[in-house]
Amino acid sequence: MSKRLVALGDSFTEGVGDDDPRAANGVRGWADRVAAQLAAEVPDFRYANLAIRGRLLGQVLDEQLEPALAMTPDLVTLYAGGNDLMRPKVDIDALLGRYAEAVATLRATGATVVLFTGVDGVEDPLFRKMRGRTAIYNELVRGIAASHGALLVDMWPMRQLRDRRMWSADRLHLNSAGHTEVAIEVLRVLDAPHSLSPVDLAPVPATDPRSRRSEDLRWAREHALPWIKRRVRGESSGDTVTPKRPEPLPVVDGLA
Template sequence: MSKRLVALGDSFTEGVGDDDPAAPNGVRGWADRVAEQLAAREPGFQYANLAIRGKLLPQILGEQLEPALAMAPDLVTLYGGGNDLMRPKVDIDGLMVGYEAAVARIRATGARLVLFTGVDGVEDPLFRTIRGRVAIYNELVRGIAARHDALLVDLWSMRQLCDRRFWAPDRLHLNALGHTEVAIEVLRVLGVAHPLSSPELAPRELLSPAARRSQNLQWAREHALPWVRRRVKGESSGDTVAAKRPALAPVDSAPLPR
């Protein structure tokens, strides 16, 4: 069992979309849930989460890798690249050169490493447009994981995440249900028993084309346009945000699943 977990990444790992006023940065997320379960099973367990929303993969590696290695973790999670794939242009092959170098450095310390593929956005009009990019990214991640004996959480194969009920209103981030699903899968990959469970949801309601258009217009006004404005201005949602757990520290024992 691991005693020191360090999580690296962007909003996915920070926990954005899973609002919790009692949590650092006001968000909980899958990484916190995993840490809680590990802490309940391992005396002296400590956890740091360096992930910051809006970060591109080179920023994640450039800003978070060295502090993470300095903590001498025995378990590391790394996800990055989602924000890069949404940019108008991206060199995926070039991007993954730095990613693999970071993976090699982490694995050279002897730490276990958990990597992630991207989610399949087939059900969402916005993410369907970059589905091919995500598929290429995923194949490169799978190859890197295999070459460096890293564990892999295959979000693409988690078909439940194609259901919008697992996503926050902004459609960019998982909600509490979605983060719980990811935590369950991470714990499964780690071989850790836990009490977390998936929700039993009723069949999805079929919306009329008019209702879907209305929802899409509301989403565009409330979420898409502000995102585009930030891109035009060269701003990021993480510009004024600090890491929620910048140093290794103990974690409260696992609460009742929610």
């Protein structure tokens, strides 16, 4: 079993949405959960997480790929491109061309590489509009995984992630329950034992249209407008953020 994990990516891998004051950067996330489970089975297990919120795919590769290679990991997770898909214009083919090159570089080291497809946002009015872009992105990622012998965590058919209760208040990032679901799927793909349990959610309660509109307006005011303003100013939520685990370190007391 792998002894050194390095996680690359953006807010999804950093763990944004899964607030935990005990964790580095104040967030935990699926990658920390996976690392804790692997560390429980593997002596001298080490884990680094270079992911930073707000990063575009090119930035992830430019900033994180070489440092990751220098750590000589035998297990690498890579997810990037979600922020690119949210931009007004994106060349998905060019984007995934760079992605494929990075995966080939990582696989050439002999490391196991884990890739991810995007979540199906069909249940959300905003992300439903991105569904076509995400589907194209996913098909290209599936092809890259198959071509280079990478493992794939396919989040598109994970229906539980369509439930808004799996997401934080900003609707952009998974909450603790959502990150746990992803961690369970990653460990399943790795064929690794674990003690994680999915959250048992009750049936979705009915919401009247007036309450739904009120929730949507509050979300737009508190989350969507600040995001738009940052884009206009050329700012990113990760401008002042550094990697939560820049070096491969042991997992202590089950907390990465």
